[in-house]
Amino acid sequence: MAIEIICTELGKSYIGDGVTTNALQNINLTFSKGEFTAIIGPSGSGKSTLLSLIGTLDKPTTGKIQYDGEEIMNKSKNKIADFRFEEVGFIFQQFHLLPTLTALENVLTPLFAQKVAYKKHRRGEEVLEQVGLADKMNSLPSQLSGGQQQRVAIARAIVHKPNWLFADEPTGNLDTETGERIFELLRQLNKDKECGVIFVTHNPKLAAKADRMITMKDGGVISDQPGESK
Template identity: 70%
Template sequence: MVKEIICTNISKTYIGDGVTTHAVKNIHLSFKKGEFTSIIGPSGSGKSTLLSLIGTLDKPSEGQILYDDKDIMKQSKRKIADFRFEKIGFIFQQFHLLPTLTALENVLTPLFGRKVNYSKQKRAKEVLEQVGLINKLNALPSQLSGGQQQRVAIARAIVHKPSWLLADEPTGNLDTETGDKIFSLLKQLNEEEGCSVLYVTHDSTLAHKANRIISMQDGIILEDKEGVAL
């Protein structure tokens, strides 16, 4: 279990076609186990890049990210992948469900090729029940609404019991009412399962319901404050 993530002087620079883009610049942040943190800002502010760095999907150009004092990114690709599987769950704006697989099979995909000490089928059914879709086990994505597809994606993200859940605009493709339900589900996972949540959004109404709000613009942190935690 990772109890703390510390970002020290994090910068990420992309160079392409002779153009240098500073996605994030000199970021200093720490996150503690159990927090529900929203990261808000306009498009291009660096929110998604920061989430990718924290989630070990990308490496910073400068600085380091420590997970309980360990620099995971200095390890081999296999060990980084193992760490990501064991500790981190991802939810994206696009559901990324495989169209030919059922809801149950989609939830099982992170466990393919993995040795675990529990029944994969039982665990997948448990998380589908947790997100309210136990009656949709055999439904294909095309047979599900947008909100239901996102709930399948959440079930897939938590099937391996991660201690950190990273959500990148998870309600961006949903209507307001459905988005509120998805947000409430993530809050429930945070409060009942103790799963830490980093929630990237441009929706200020949802952002201000978090315990903590980080505002970004042009790759830098503008503000880091407490939310209302509704």
């Protein structure tokens, strides 16, 4: 159970047409389990790149990422995949629900390839109840509103009981009122389960409600300060 993430001199570069682009550079941050952190900044500032690196979806060009002092990205692909399943849940702006599967079946997809001790079907029902969709378990994505689809995506992200929840613009495709409800749901999950939440957003009003607000620009951190909840 990882309770701390440490990023040290983290950098990410891309090379195209002989030109090197520094998406991230010299990132030094520590995240604590149980904390709700918002990362904000303009498009191209490096927010999503940072989230992908912290969540082990991509590897840094320079620097290192440690979970409780252990450098995860030095492990094999299989070990990293196992670690990701045990520790991390992802929520994206695009819901990425499979259109031919019901809400419950979509939620259960992360568990199909894993050997888990608890009953998979019941666990899926539990998390859908938790996000307020007990009456939509057998609905297809096309039968759900945008906000309901995002809640299914959230349920899928927490079905394996992760210690860290990473949300990349999860309210970006939703209207303001629905986006605020999704934010409050993530906030409640953070409080109830004591999982660390790192939330990328363009919305400064939502970011200010977090425990901590990190502002990025041009691939670097320009401020790191407490949110309104602190």
